[in-house]
Amino acid sequence: MEHFLLQCPCLLSQHTALRSRLSALAITTLDLPTLLAASGVHPNWQPAVLRLTCAFLRKTSQLPCL
Numbered sequence: 782m783e784h785f786l787l788q789c790p791c792l793l794s795q796h797t798a799l800r801s802r803l804s805a806l807a808i809t810t811l812d813l814p815t816l817l818a819a820s821g822v823h824p825n826w827q828p829a830v831l832r833l834t835c836a837f838l839r840k841t842s843q844l845p846c847l
Contacts, residue, residue, distance in 0.1 A: 785847065786816055786834075792841055799837045803830065 787796070800811060806826050814820035816834045819827035838844045 782817075782847070783813055785841075785843065786813065786837070787811060792843075795837055795840050798840075799833060802833050806830070 785792070789796075803809075803811065806829055808815065808822060808826065808830060810821060815822060815830065819830040822830050838847075
């Protein structure tokens with residue numbers, strides 16, 4: 782999961798887009814707890830983080846493979 786969400790070179794453009802959108806929310810910590818549970822994120826931004834993570838999963842078209 783960590784490789785897929787954070788490191789896979791095949792998904793570089795999707796990773797870049799996700800990082801950019803999260804950065805716009807002043808979220809710079811990119812790890813599994815942040816992306817999957819919005820852990821450590823201000824409560825006002827938690828729904829946005831989870832929506833962005835879900836959007837990333839949809840855009841990769843790899844969700845059925847996970």
